[in-house]
Amino acid sequence: MRKAAIEKTHIFIIMFFMSLVMSIQAPIFAPYAAKLGASSVLIGMMLSIASFTNLTGNLLAGPLVDRFGKKVFITVPILVSGTLFIAHALASNSTSLLILRALNGFSLAFLIPAALALLSSYAKNSQQQGKNMAINGILGTIASIIAPLIGGLLGTAIGYANTYYIIGISLILIGFYTVKTIIEKENIISVDAQAKPLSFIQVIQNPLLKVVFLTGFALMYIHGVIIYEVPYLAVEQGLSTAVTGVLFSFFGVGTFFSLSLFFIHRFSPIKRLIFGLFGMCFSLFLLINSLLALPFLLFCLGFFFGIMMPAMATAVTDAISNEGHGRAFGVMSAVYSAGMISSSFITGIIRDVVSPYFIAFLIGMIALTIIGYSRLQSGAISISKKQYHY
Structure with missing residues (x-):
């Protein structure tokens, strides 16, 4: 028991420092790209292409993680990403930076499905699973709050290129720590010799996973709109970039607060998803109509994000067996990427015509309607089966 707790702690340490180090580049990437001659359009392409290659890698990662194990797909991407970040510092023009950004997005696509699948293997039930994921979320949230401050200070003090050297070397050190500490947790299960691994079709056709993936897309679409639109709103109101950072901190504090409510994991994850998505949609409705202060609404959006x-x-882990966790988390990560890509693309097109918050609200409510209908339908089918069972 103690050994398993120590192994799980190593996973938390690795994921925290990995998130912290990689998020350091957030405030320096755009100015560094501009320094290398990238236009605002090209910088947008760099951000999009990373998400696209990440999505492609997510779909490839699932079957590979299930077949070859999780440790290799945690360790190798960290080491490769560290090398690519060092190469960022050596980039001589915007084209090479674009290529490096695409390669980095692809390499990291294998990391998250493998890490989540490994972490899920250290839970005996749904409540423990929720607690593990909440702790991981808390650590990731702390990293996302601290990292931009560190990145901004390093960029000012030692320059952009030297900051990328530090990011790359730090990731390589984390990779070596991973090699030494991560132990692949094997489940001792008697398996039928004729049993076949779950296919992508079986994963996607799983009724519960359909609900999860639809909710995940709506969630990340809303999140993408907030990331894209809040800085524009601050500029339009004549606020400084420092104020924009403070506004995002309200979102982070809300997320941290809800992730700290460990008692909530006693409730069904599907009920939490429905509650969280409804809360985000309601917060967006208030935001569209400017009924409450922006900082409070961002806190609420962060709170419901942390619940979901x-x-x-x-x-995901409740809906499918251990043998399919890699594929399921790979599809989930791809859905997240699709939500972020589509939100950035659509928001850029429609923001001068209609409020992006309204479109995000519609997408969230459409997802809620479909989920509610599917739940009612499944409930009606189960009642019908009970009535005609003798």
């Missing part, structure tokens, strides 16, 4: 993220991972 661990519930999403728990719902």
